[in-house]
Amino acid sequence: MSLTKKKYEAIVAYSFLAPNLIGYFLFFLLPLAFSFVLAFSQWNFMSGIQGIQFVGLRNFLEMPGDRWFTDSFWNTIRFTVITVPSAMILGLLAATALNEGAYGAKVIRTMFFMPHITSLVAVATVWLALFHPSRGPINNVLRSLGIENPPLWIASSDWSLISIIIASVWAAVGYQMLIYLAGLQGISKDLYESADIDGANGLQKFFRITLPLLTPTTIFLLMTTMIGSLQVFAQVNLMTQGGPGTSSSVIVFYVYRSAFQFYRMGYASAMAWVLFVLIFFVTYLNWQLRKKLLKIF
């Protein structure tokens, strides 16, 4: 009796899982294996399946000498290292301010959150106009403030990546704020009251109570935001096309370009795997951090 019940349950489980398993095999496992093969091959998509040539590590060996790749790689790191902490700190400050009892918190929350649900294409389109080097509103304002030669933003190789970062932080900060708000609401008011009795000031309360108790939220946001930032693409493709020169190119943009403009499927796949390793590494670090920090608190 119990054996047949077990069998019955297994049959039910696998039929419930069937759509998932089929989908996973077809659209994840198979492409993943294919991508792995491609990473070690040279293949112009136009030459058909017979055109795939196994080239060993050549794709990976080509990367260090390819300026487009190295610049894209470091720009991706730069983008992540600036965007993630900026969005997180601003989000945390905004959440703290709302939690401290600003009036109309819901309206303010909505205003901050609106950019996050807007598609990145629309975000890029609007910021493209705002950053217009000669006539855009941002430079008009800067000029009226007395800055004679404001940055040329997307048209300048020194400022193009920063322009993309500004637009990206604007789009991301509302999400950080929302998740931090949820984290803040989980902290018991009693803690602050006893800190008040001990005579702690606002900053002490923030650094001794709020921040440590938000550690799980911070680690979660750090991990997801870093992974998302390493995959940045839409803003770059729409605002600068990686330019001027290579100044704002990022890994996914160069992968896209190599694959679908130069038809170098093998090289592009190899670069996509580099991105995967990078993301894996970041996730691993975050897990280690989580283990370490969450044990302390």
Add this chain to the structure above:
Amino acid sequence: MDIATKQPGVLKPKVGSRSQNIMASRVVLTVLMFALGILMILPFLWMISASLKLQIDVFEFPIRWIPENPQWQNYERVWAGRYPFYRFYVNSIIVTVGATSLVLLTASLGGYAFGKLDFPFKETLFLSYLAMMMIPPQVLLIPRFIMFNWMGWLDTLTVLIIPNAVSAFGTFLLRGFYEQIPKDLSEAAIIDGAGHVRIWSRIIMPLTRPAMLALMIISAMWRWNDYLQPLVFLRRVTNYTIPLGLDFFVQENTAQMNLIMAAAVTATIPLLLLFLITQKYFIRGIVLTGIKG
């Protein structure tokens, strides 16, 4: 905020002045946050304002926020031009509704199997599922493109729906919720002679409606705003979804910033309005998926 609460309070520790100080600090905080909030929505306001101007007035400075002569015909060009925007809306709705409803079904079934049933290789399968969540979609883009080309799926909306019908994230999320439902409930139902399909549809699903709603909102948002997949898999403009349609419109009308902004408004404002109306669920959904995921 601290400055406002402290300075007078230190000198005169009276109860009345303390609550007054708290009020004052709240007012300061409110003013500050409203100013920042307005800064956050300024790009939207500029976009709307520019969309109603003549091409030559778009970059006028000082900015005239309310156009003198609103150019409503800019929207006519967007909605009834060569590639009318409603087409993009129809495509986006088909893709979003299709993929999201399939994800809800597959994730819920999968979540039930992982969360409520015992079967051989459960642990192995589950771990390989989690591993899948780590794979960045960009790695799969090229092989998928080639496969879909062979399958004749390129440049159809199917290519955006079927491959996105399964979600490791969704399965993982729902499994978490299903696990929390006490075993007694389903065991009692089994004694009453209910099968697993019945338990899943009559007990588990109704009990986890907030989780389903959260998954629905987040999946719909991902599909609605997706840019990379449509960009790679679609060719004909008539198949474009809204993000790609906006991208196309921008390239077609590079010099005409007023028309571009009208298209940007068209692409964003309906969704923003939907968000404002359903905000409560939206935010709850995003927080729920954020914390669990």
